[in-house]
Amino acid sequence: MTRLERKLAIKKLFIDTTVTIIKEEGIEKVSIRKIAKITGYNSATLYTYFKNLDYLILLSSLKFLKECIEGLNDYIIEAKNPLEESVLIWEFFCKCSFKRPKIYSSIFFSNLDYNQKNIENSCVLEEFYKIYPEDIPTSFTKFENIILKLDLYERNKEVLINLVDERFITLDKIEPINDLQLLIYKGLLEEAAKTRNVKTRNFLCDKAIRYIKNCYNFSPCI
Structure with a gap:
């Protein structure tokens, strides 16, 4: 095993362990001490391979994003125009994320102790896919350039720009x-993260979809 292969193997062990803890106990139960105990490595080793625990949790949470990426193609296939595509993208994204609100909050609203906007999303994903090449998406929609963005503001902005180009909304x-x-998505996702009740989460998901869809009424073009 080369030095690089060993490095990736250790990172994978830490991430796999974190994913297991998330699945079995919840993301809030992840701790350096618990990961160290399960893996047999000390906390100093963890900091050798990851900036901090939050960054490890972010990388681990990306394992749960696969279903959202792979299922989007089929979900929006019936859209008749870019506006319907935009609505369906949000609808599918909400349905995925409200099932696991704490995980998606970790991905898109992470409490990192440094400015996440200064992190190149491509670098985070590049690191993840070096460790898990089998998770690299094999098919994309025309929204390939936005699907993997971790900055939701920029991600949604590109979808909206497409609506301007197609004259569904105006630039302003x-x-x-x-x-x-x-604001709607984050607020309702945070509410969903406070409960384990599936019916409540589904209610909040439907509410988010409805409110987000109504936002397009800002435009006199619709």
Whole structure:
């Protein structure tokens, strides 16, 4: 085993262990001490391979994003125009994320102790796919350039720009629509993260989808 292979193997062990803890106990139960005990490595080793625990949790949470990436193609296939595509993208994203609200909060609203906007999303994903090449998506929609963005604001902005290009909304509506949609999504996702009740989570998911869809009424073009 080469030095690089050993490094990737140890990272994979830490991430796999974190994923197991998340699945069995919940993301809030992840701790350095618990990971160290299960893997047999001390906490100093963890910090050798990851910036901090939050960064390890972020990388581990990406394992749960696969279903959302792979299922999008089929979900939006019936869309008749870009506006319907945009609505269906949000609908599918909400249905995936409200099943695991704490995990998606970790991915998109992580409590990292450094400015996440200064992290290149491509670098985070590049590191993840070096460790898990089998998780690299094999098919994309025309939204390939936004699917893997971890910055939701920029991600949604690109979808809205496409609606401007197709004359469904006007340019001046991008910022208010984007702000409103993300505020709605984040607020209701945080509420969903507070409960384990599936019916309540589904109710909040439906509410998010409905409110986010209504945001497009900001535009007189619709």
